[in-house]
Amino acid sequence: MADKTFWQSFGALAGLAAGAVGGLLAFMLVLAYFADLTFMEDASSAAVDYEQRSISIVIEQEPPQMDSTRATDAVSGMLLGHLMEGLLRYDGQGNLQPGVAETWEVNSDGAVFHLRDSARWSDGAPVTAHDFVFSWRKSLEPETASAYAFIMYPIKNAEAINLGQMPSEMLGVVAEDDLTLRVEFERPLAFFDRLVAFTTYYPVREDFYESREGRYGADAEDLLFNGAFVMTNWIHGAEIELMKNERYWNRDSIWLNRINIPFITADSNTHLNLFKDGKVAMVQLASDTLENAIENRWSIRRFAEGTVFYLSLNHRPDRLTANLNLRKALYYASDPAELVYRVIKLPGYLPGASLFPSWLKGEHDFLRREYPVPPHPVNVELAREHLELARRELGLDAFPPLVLLVGDTPTSLKQAEYFQNTFKRHLGLEVRIDAQIFKQRLEKATLGQFDMVAAGWAPDFDDPLTYGDLFASWNQNNRGKFRSDELDAQVRIAQGSTHAPERMRAFGEIQRILLDQVAIIPNYERGRVFVADPRLEGLIRRSIGPDPDYSRARIREN
Amino acid sequence: MWNYTFKRIVQGLITVWFIASATFFVMHSVPGDPLLDARATSEEIRKNLEAFYGLDKPLIEQYGIYLINILKGDLGISFTQQNREVNDIIREHFPVSATLGILAVLFAALGGILWGALTALFRNRMPDIVIMFLVVLGVSVPSFVFAALGQLSLVTINDWLGRSLLPVAGWGSVQHLLIPSLVLGLGTMAFLTRLMRSSMLEVTNADYVRTAKAKGLSATQIFIRHQLRNAILPVITVLGPAIATITTGGFVVELVFAIPGLGRYFVQSVQQLDYTVIMGTTVFYGGFLVFMVIAVDLVYGLIDPRVRVR
Numbered sequence: 001m002a003d004k005t006f007w008q009s010f011g012a013l014a015g016l017a018a019g020a021v022g023g024l025l026a027f028m029l030v031l032a033y034f035a036d037l038t039f040m041e042d043a044s045s046a047a048v049d050y051e052q053r054s055i056s057i058v059i060e061q062e063p064p065q066m067d068s069t070r071a072t073d074a075v076s077g078m079l080l081g082h083l084m085e086g087l088l089r090y091d092g093q094g095n096l097q098p099g100v101a102e103t104w105e106v107n108s109d110g111a112v113f114h115l116r117d118s119a120r121w122s123d124g125a126p127v128t129a130h131d132f133v134f135s136w137r138k139s140l141e142p143e144t145a146s147a148y149a150f151i152m153y154p155i156k157n158a159e160a161i162n163l164g165q166m167p168s169e170m171l172g173v174v175a176e177d178d179l180t181l182r183v184e185f186e187r188p189l190a191f192f193d194r195l196v197a198f199t200t201y202y203p204v205r206e207d208f209y210e211s212r213e214g215r216y217g218a219d220a221e222d223l224l225f226n227g228a229f230v231m232t233n234w235i236h237g238a239e240i241e242l243m244k245n246e247r248y249w250n251r252d253s254i255w256l257n258r259i260n261i262p263f264i265t266a267d268s269n270t271h272l273n274l275f276k277d278g279k280v281a282m283v284q285l286a287s288d289t290l291e292n293a294i295e296n297r298w299s300i301r302r303f304a305e306g307t308v309f310y311l312s313l314n315h316r317p318d319r320l321t322a323n324l325n326l327r328k329a330l331y332y333a334s335d336p337a338e339l340v341y342r343v344i345k346l347p348g349y350l351p352g353a354s355l356f357p358s359w360l361k362g363e364h365d366f367l368r369r370e371y372p373v374p375p376h377p378v379n380v381e382l383a384r385e386h387l388e389l390a391r392r393e394l395g396l397d398a399f400p401p402l403v404l405l406v407g408d409t410p411t412s413l414k415q416a417e418y419f420q421n422t423f424k425r426h427l428g429l430e431v432r433i434d435a436q437i438f439k440q441r442l443e444k445a446t447l448g449q450f451d452m453v454a455a456g457w458a459p460d461f462d463d464p465l466t467y468g469d470l471f472a473s474w475n476q477n478n479r480g481k482f483r484s485d486e487l488d489a490q491v492r493i494a495q496g497s498t499h500a501p502e503r504m505r506a507f508g509e510i511q512r513i514l515l516d517q518v519a520i521i522p523n524y525e526r527g528r529v530f531v532a533d534p535r536l537e538g539l540i541r542r543s544i545g546p547d548p549d550y551s552r553a554r555i556r557e558n
Numbered sequence: 559m560w561n562y563t564f565k566r567i568v569q570g571l572i573t574v575w576f577i578a579s580a581t582f583f584v585m586h587s588v589p590g591d592p593l594l595d596a597r598a599t600s601e602e603i604r605k606n607l608e609a610f611y612g613l614d615k616p617l618i619e620q621y622g623i624y625l626i627n628i629l630k631g632d633l634g635i636s637f638t639q640q641n642r643e644v645n646d647i648i649r650e651h652f653p654v655s656a657t658l659g660i661l662a663v664l665f666a667a668l669g670g671i672l673w674g675a676l677t678a679l680f681r682n683r684m685p686d687i688v689i690m691f692l693v694v695l696g697v698s699v700p701s702f703v704f705a706a707l708g709q710l711s712l713v714t715i716n717d718w719l720g721r722s723l724l725p726v727a728g729w730g731s732v733q734h735l736l737i738p739s740l741v742l743g744l745g746t747m748a749f750l751t752r753l754m755r756s757s758m759l760e761v762t763n764a765d766y767v768r769t770a771k772a773k774g775l776s777a778t779q780i781f782i783r784h785q786l787r788n789a790i791l792p793v794i795t796v797l798g799p800a801i802a803t804i805t806t807g808g809f810v811v812e813l814v815f816a817i818p819g820l821g822r823y824f825v826q827s828v829q830q831l832d833y834t835v836i837m838g839t840t841v842f843y844g845g846f847l848v849f850m851v852i853a854v855d856l857v858y859g860l861i862d863p864r865v866r867v868r
Binding site for chain 1: 588589590591592594596597598599602603606607610638639640641642647650651654706709710712713716717723724726727728729730765813814815816817818819822823829830831845
């Protein structure tokens with residue numbers, strides 16, 4: 001009696017359970033099919049593989065934009081640097097080398113580039129001067145809305161085209177024949193050769209671009225390559241594979257057959273674990289993973305990555321920081337060395353002293369050796385004197401809190417707390433920290449809702465002007481609205497002169513004015529710490545251009 | 559039944575519309591500007607971008623256009639990945655989150671029911687105390703700790719074995735699924751264990767269990783037929799929303815294990831103010847959650863005749 005019902009209900013239950021499990025499994029298989037899952041792990045995923053001439057690496061994020069005319073970020077720039085080649089390129093020492101251009105002549109009002117006839121696209125067609133004309137025009141057309149269009153403004157009519165005042169055919173670039181590219185400048189210019197290595201100046205072939213119908217750069221098959229590697233696989237957010245480009249004119253200098261990117265994540269602990277597990281050839285270290293790397297006794301390498309960080313002060317007239325004496329008080333009270341060595345405590349970082357980083361080249365030597373920054377002693381007494389002067393000039397009894405706008409990363413917060421503490425201790429000033437995520441910080445900075453904002457600037461090209469015009473009154477990135485006619489005049493010299501000593505003198509003057517006027521309070525030059533597989537050789541780290549650069553890397557045979 | 563189903567679906571649609579509208583207006587009112595980038599652009603470029611994304615129109619008109627586009631199934635183009643449509647992002651990355659999520663729910667449900675029933679059987683004895691201690695840990699420790707611990711133990715085990723037993727991170731094979739989905743399901747498993755235990759104990763003293771005993775049924779029979787079946791009901795109730803939260807809440811696990819799921823896009827889009835991706839993922843996840851809740855309500859009737867609606 002009971003047995004029958006028991007078995008019936010048990011059977012029903014077991015059937016239901018089995019059905020549910022089976023259904024879920026079947027559903028999973030369907031999903032696995034859509035998610036392209038295999039049942040075997042990829043065997044060729046070792047960090048370095050001498051036999052296959054293959055390496056695996058991890059990147060921080062999915063490249064947001066692989067269309068070189070519109071790319072702005074470091075990850076896209078790094079990948080494009082492996083896949084594309086401009087007229088010129090940087091070598092491992094940061095010197096310009098011939099790229100698609102075999103020879104070139106640059107004078108003060110224009111340049112001619114003679115392209116090599118061996119340069120090929122990955123589909124076999126020759127790279128011609130027309131491909132450069134097309135991509136440069138494309139970058140400047142207002143419809144493209146390229147954020148880096150400004151880097152082409154030295155070319156004749158570029159700015160007018162970008163502002164929609166002229167058709168792009170008016171651009172001062174002509175393909176005289178397939179292998180000759182003639183460029184006309186808007187005004188005399190000294191450093192055009194240093195610009196053409198930049199991402200936005202890479203070539204794009206018109207017929208291919210048009211054939212993708214607005215999807216150029218969206219997927220691996222929507223790209224055409226002329227660099228050392230081709231992209232053979234791109235699963236968004238998951239995996240990217242680069243293979244050696246057998247049609248690259250300089251293929252004999254490329255040893256690696258394959259650069260595999262099976263991991264895309266920003267988590268620095270994951271990076272470290274992948275390196276420890278022998279899955280990736282190089283990882284960048286953060287403050288929390290550095291200690292772990294030291295414990296593992298890995299050989300830790302570092303290099304000055306070159307981005308300069310500073311507090312940009314708000315010079316709008318309604319702000320307290322518009323007062324020079326207040327700015328001087330803040331400047332004399334702050335100590336970049338203390339910030340770097342006792343607060344940030346990461347190897348590779350250098351105390352900031354100027355807007356111009358220490359690695360920038362001047363005329364013969366580093367710019368900062370040719371135009372040294374006067375030593376900046378911390379002087380609390382002097383700072384207090386200036387503060388008192390400021391208080392009287394402003395007619396205040398006491399200072400209201402100053403707003404320090406910063407990002408929300410751990411390093412930014414440490415930096416902010418350092419200044420909050422320092423200004424309180426030395427000057428008795430209250431600082432209110434306003435930590436914001438990236439887009440909100442940018443908006444507040446653009447609208448001027450701050451007294452001090454933590455800012456940083458990474459170089460775009462190898463000339464001091466990449467920093468030099470930042471505080472010109474017309475520069476959109478001058479978010480503190482610093483304004484000095486004297487500085488503007490020097491920026492015009494730096495932009496327009498073709499006489500190197502005169503230009504360097506102008507940069508020296510710009511540096512002096514910024515410090516005298518306390519337009520900014522320098523904080524630090526960022527460093528990078530990383531560990532790399534000991535068998536990997538020829539990895540290039542650089543401040544300007546694609547970084548890291550694996551294109552010339554090789555693997556040591558154990 | 560059909561009437562009821564229809565009513566629920568209409569209610570669900572209204573809920574999704576409400577979610578879409580609220581997100582739209584809240585998103586546009588938070589400070590921040592999606593078009594700003596580290597390199598400042600000129601007014602003209604900005605105007606072009608605004609026109610491209612339709613931000614140059616009045617807000618209410620944008621809202622109207624947005625609703626029409628949703629009905630057409632067009633969620634627009636991402637602000638941060640300017641070549642990709644939000645539809646593509648969801649289509650490519652949701653299956654990843656779903657695969658992971660379903661496996662996690664499977665772990666959680668089977669584990670929760672088993673452990674819960676077990677602890678109830680061994681009430682106040684050693685296995686009960688040990689498991690309940692672990693459950694408290696599982697409920698209170700956040701998933702990023704489990705994720706980091708899980709990955710660290712994998713590295714340690716691989717290091718110790720001298721070969722790769724299971725991949726530390728990444729995506730592409732079934733092996734990549736195991737540890738992340740276990741980590742993802744752990745919290746829910748602990749929660750379900752606790753729920754299952756208390757509801758098992760509740761039915762132990764129920765009249766019908768006593769009746770069954772009086773009828774002379776064996777312990778196994780009573781356990782499976784009367785206790786387990788009745789105790790499982792509350793678990794089923796929370797399972798629907800749990801599936802939705804697990805599938806959508808995998809952000810941390812996806813980040814740590816480098817898994818290309820939708821959760822990463824969901825969270826990053828908010829940080830980067832990627833308007834179209836915020837809207838697309840929110841509406842999609844909102845719809846998914848509403849659907850799961852309705853589905854559970856309907857399935858509930860099939861399991862328990864007493865709550866079947868007419």
